[in-house]
Amino acid sequence: MDIRELVPKKLKKQFNEIDFEVSEYLDELTIKLPKEHIVKVCEFLKKDSDLEFLLCQDLTAIDWAKRKNRFTVVYHIYSFKNNFRLRLKADVDESDPAADKADCSIDSVTSVWKGANWQERETYDMYGIKFNNHPDLRRMYMPEDFEYYPLRKDFPLMGIPGSIPLPKK
Amino acid sequence: MDRDLKEVHPKIIQALLDADTDITVEDALENEMILNMGPQHPATHGVLRLVLRLDGETVVACVPELGYLHRGYEKLAENMTYYEFIPHTDRLDYISPMANNVAWVLAVEKLAGIEAPPRAQYIRMMVAELARITSHLVAIGALAMDVGAMTVFLWNLREREKVMDIWDMLCGARFTNSYTRIGGVANDIPPDALAKIKWFIDQFEDNLTECEKLINTNRIFVERIDGVGVISKEEAIDLGFSGPNLRASGVEFDIRRAQPYLNYDDIDFKIPVYTEGDSLARYFVRLDEMRESIKIVRQVLDKMPEGEIILNKPKKVLPHKTEVYTKMEELIHDFMIVNFGINPPAGEIYHSIEGSKGELGFYLVSKGEGHPWKCKIRSPSFNNLQSLSKLVVGHMISDVVAIIGSIDPIMGEADK
Amino acid sequence: MGLESLLKGDGFITTTVDAIAAWARKSSVWPMPMGISCCAIEMMASGDPKYDIARFGSEVMRFTPRQCDLMIVAGTVTYKMAPVVRKIYDQMPDPKWVIAMGACTATGGIYRTYSVVQGIDQFLPVDLYVAGCPPRPENLLNALIQIQDKIGRTKVSDFKNSILPDLNVIQNN
Numbered sequence: 001m002d003i004r005e006l007v008p009k010k011l012k013k014q015f016n017e018i019d020f021e022v023s024e025y026l027d028e029l030t031i032k033l034p035k036e037h038i039v040k041v042c043e044f045l046k047k048d049s050d051l052e053f054l055l056c057q058d059l060t061a062i063d064w065a066k067r068k069n070r071f072t073v074v075y076h077i078y079s080f081k082n083n084f085r086l087r088l089k090a091d092v093d094e095s096d097p098a099a100d101k102a103d104c105s106i107d108s109v110t111s112v113w114k115g116a117n118w119q120e121r122e123t124y125d126m127y128g129i130k131f132n133n134h135p136d137l138r139r140m141y142m143p144e145d146f147e148y149y150p151l152r153k154d155f156p157l158m159g160i161p162g163s164i165p166l167p168k169k
Numbered sequence: 170m171d172r173d174l175k176e177v178h179p180k181i182i183q184a185l186l187d188a189d190t191d192i193t194v195e196d197a198l199e200n201e202m203i204l205n206m207g208p209q210h211p212a213t214h215g216v217l218r219l220v221l222r223l224d225g226e227t228v229v230a231c232v233p234e235l236g237y238l239h240r241g242y243e244k245l246a247e248n249m250t251y252y253e254f255i256p257h258t259d260r261l262d263y264i265s266p267m268a269n270n271v272a273w274v275l276a277v278e279k280l281a282g283i284e285a286p287p288r289a290q291y292i293r294m295m296v297a298e299l300a301r302i303t304s305h306l307v308a309i310g311a312l313a314m315d316v317g318a319m320t321v322f323l324w325n326l327r328e329r330e331k332v333m334d335i336w337d338m339l340c341g342a343r344f345t346n347s348y349t350r351i352g353g354v355a356n357d358i359p360p361d362a363l364a365k366i367k368w369f370i371d372q373f374e375d376n377l378t379e380c381e382k383l384i385n386t387n388r389i390f391v392e393r394i395d396g397v398g399v400i401s402k403e404e405a406i407d408l409g410f411s412g413p414n415l416r417a418s419g420v421e422f423d424i425r426r427a428q429p430y431l432n433y434d435d436i437d438f439k440i441p442v443y444t445e446g447d448s449l450a451r452y453f454v455r456l457d458e459m460r461e462s463i464k465i466v467r468q469v470l471d472k473m474p475e476g477e478i479i480l481n482k483p484k485k486v487l488p489h490k491t492e493v494y495t496k497m498e499e500l501i502h503d504f505m506i507v508n509f510g511i512n513p514p515a516g517e518i519y520h521s522i523e524g525s526k527g528e529l530g531f532y533l534v535s536k537g538e539g540h541p542w543k544c545k546i547r548s549p550s551f552n553n554l555q556s557l558s559k560l561v562v563g564h565m566i567s568d569v570v571a572i573i574g575s576i577d578p579i580m581g582e583a584d585k
Numbered sequence: 586m587g588l589e590s591l592l593k594g595d596g597f598i599t600t601t602v603d604a605i606a607a608w609a610r611k612s613s614v615w616p617m618p619m620g621i622s623c624c625a626i627e628m629m630a631s632g633d634p635k636y637d638i639a640r641f642g643s644e645v646m647r648f649t650p651r652q653c654d655l656m657i658v659a660g661t662v663t664y665k666m667a668p669v670v671r672k673i674y675d676q677m678p679d680p681k682w683v684i685a686m687g688a689c690t691a692t693g694g695i696y697r698t699y700s701v702v703q704g705i706d707q708f709l710p711v712d713l714y715v716a717g718c719p720p721r722p723e724n725l726l727n728a729l730i731q732i733q734d735k736i737g738r739t740k741v742s743d744f745k746n747s748i749l750p751d752l753n754v755i756q757n758n
Contacts, residue, residue, distance in 0.1 A: 054407070062543045085428075
């Protein structure tokens with residue numbers, strides 16, 4: 001059976017309580033799922049002997065700049081056996097009444113693929129999405145004491161003057 | 170400057186001290202030393218900072234720190250049109266600039282649903298392979314220079330100058346040339362550039378043999394990098410390696426074969442694979458890849474068809490200047506494309522090519538406007554550097570230098 | 586020098602001594618390559634066999650600041666990297682000069698973003714700016730010749746009373 005039909009079928013059979021949204025655009029298969037189940041689904045996709053998605057190619061987030069479900073975390077995973085690339089998406093909401101700015105969180109997949117470690121740190125640095133159970137969640141590119149999250153849509157391109165100090169002449 | 174007092178920042182120290190060792194003393198640093206291989210260092214390829222924890226001369230733990238060259242590319246891409254971003258892609262992997270141009274333009278063309286004419290595709294293949302040759306020349310030269318053989322570096326740079334002359338004739342710039350355009354390439358190949366390319370590939374193999382005779386059987390070079398920085402096949406896949414580093418660990422994976430782009434399925438070439446997974450294997454993979462690239466360029470030159478080099482689709486591709494100056498519709502299209510962008514349909518795409526360091530991919534999300542809503546650059550050096558903290562444990566400081574040289578990171582790409 | 590303090594002004598001996606010292610300084614300018622990004626590749630290319638920089642006296646490009654007198658800042662300087670560049674500059678002994686190579690060091694270049702310093706003259710005193718993105722190696726050699734002319738016009742007394750910068754040396758662990 002073609003891999004594009006095999007993957008959603010196996011997922012639905014294994015996890016029939018999760019509702020997946022499968023879509024296809026320009027020959028690329030995208031599966032969207034709620035963020036609570038992401039680690040279970042990724043473990044299944046990696047360990048299943050037909051699918052074997054061993055390589056985590058990319059991990060990033062999109063900021064939609066609207067009120068509900070502001071961020072979407074996107075995973076690109078690849079299977080050597082079937083020569084197939086799959087995209088997984090999970091929505092992360094921003095508003096959580098108990099906390100302040102950086103409060104949105106999702107479970108980390110570093111237990112499944114070790115290569116996702118730095119990519120999640122970069123996503124945290126740029127967007128402020130926290131990853132639960134991450135072994136070492138620090139900022140990646142900006143200095144440690146930087147207060148803002150640069151790739152959010154409300155941060156200006158030219159930066160906020162004075163946010164990082166400069167040595168005197 | 171009070172920034173200096175926080176130089177070795179507490180969080181980095183904590184990460185360093187938490188690395189798994191079986192030393193349990195009250196003062197954890199009693200026998201050990203923390204060494205900072207700072208951002209400015211002759212042997213780190215660019216601005217990479219390593220904080221090492223040493224027991225004598227042996228490395229116990231290592232934490233790399235990036236971000237010293239973070240220029241904000243992804244945010245820049247959200248604010249400019251697809252055409253305006255082409256010069257920025259040059260500066261990503263600045264050793265092989267043509268390959269990045271090709272990668273970006275292919276991703277945008279796939280999103281917009283257009284395809285370049287065949288002659289342009291063959292020209293793109295040729296310049297991408299020449300870019301791979303220049304990148305591997307510098308990688309091998311820098312590795313040899315770090316280990317101690319300085320002559321190889323200078324001889325490789327001499328070969329590289331010849332390729333830069335070719336590019337100078339093709340598009341006017343010897344370096345950071347934004348040669349490709351959406352829908353084709355900028356200029357056709359002039360006859361003297363063609364003659365020079367043919368001359369170059371005829372004499373390159375002999376010169377390469379001359380350069381590698383210096384070090385291939387040299388006992389010092391081989392013993393310094395043999396068995397250093399070994400990574401097994403499963404770990405390499407788990408950590409997200411790609412490119413020559415992955416092929417040196419036994420995984421036969423090349424995007425030119427697995428998901429061919431341009432016209433790579435018409436060309437006959439081998440993929441060199443070694444199974445040892447150490448630095449010497451990575452060095453040999455790069456040497457063999459250069460020879461394969463010469464074979465590819467030769468076949469491309471034989472098979473190149475005649476024809477136009479840029480697509481004639483006025484709403485998505487910039488029209489030719491003679492028509493812009495004489496006809497009305499082309500003038501309007503030129504104005505709209507330059508000011509507002511090409512407006513591809515709403516959707517998303519991830520397209521990757523086999524760059525010289527690994528898999529270089531672009532993830533674009535478009536909302537139908539002239540500039541992308543989100544652009545993510547999947548850079549191979551960033552993912553390859555993740556493994557550094559695992560590879561150097563147990564080796565000496567001088568091996569750290571050899572390992573970095575064999576992984577071959579470029580900080581412009583890793584820091585975006 | 587003690588002799589010069591006896592003979593004040595522009596006498597015969599002082600100007601000859603000035604000329605010899607200036608000639609010696611300008612004929613062997615040892616650059617310290619602060620190679621950060623793409624301009625560093627063109628700086629390496631100016632040292633290769635085709636555009637040999639060694640024939641102008643810059644025989645070695647030492648990577649330690651203690652032995653150099655010219656710092657070539659090549660590449661984009663970000664806010665995170667700026668204290669490092671400043672520290673290396675402070676570690677160089679007098680007399681020293683700075684070349685700002687490329688558009689990124691002069692004004693920030695094509696990056697008008699939150700993390701790039703818009704010009705290194707905000708925290709370093711610059712002697713010469715080289716235009717280009719990246720400048721060709723011949724351009725860099727031209728800049729080196731102009732720096733040599735500038736050095737050739739200095740006098741020994743220019744560097745007599747320079748203030749030593751105050752370095753924060755970290756003593757704690």
